[in-house]
Ligand SMILES: [Fe+2]
């Protein structure tokens with residue numbers, strides 16, 4: 001069954017936020033993941049048949065990546081120039097998170113003989129479900145610590161993306177059954193990512 005990691009996140013995120021160096025890396029990690037999402041959406045676009053919603057989605061994920069990166073200057077003097085391993089948290093678990101999700105969902109669809117093109121919808125759905133869990137927790141902790149950073153605008157857009165993906169899934173034969181498997185796959189990867197983040201915090 002789909003497990004919630006809300007409690008673990010609530011415990012972990014304050015320790016990042018209270019340490020400026022860790023908080024900067026956390027924002028850079030989120031920025032990296034948002035940019036991975038933007039790049040994936042762009043790479044899935046058909047050159048001529050791409051719809052307005054998909055253009056919007058790619059543009060908004062790019063904006064999230066830039067926005068999060070741009071907030072780092074409020075916390076530390078030097079913004080990491082890139083997403084190299086020493087500038088993010090979670091190491092390779094962060095770097096490979098979306099690629100692995102893509103690969104495993106594609107493998108699952110292949111095993112069923114289903115159209116590999118629907119992987120994009122299932123993967124995006126799983127990511128948006130996770131974003132819907134993670135951003136409100138981060139937002140609450142930012143508020144509790146009177147941080148000058150807010151992620152409200154990101155959360156509002158992620159909610160719209162999730163609704164768009166749900167509409168797409170409804171049009172796929174047995175869409176929600178397939179989506180449930182994508183959530184199970186994502187859940188395992190998220191669990192490994194969370195463990196890597198917890199190790200990063202312990203290493204401080
Ligand atoms: Fe996003």
Ligand SMILES: [Fe+2]
Pocket residue numbers: 061128131157158161
């Ligand atoms: Fe999104």
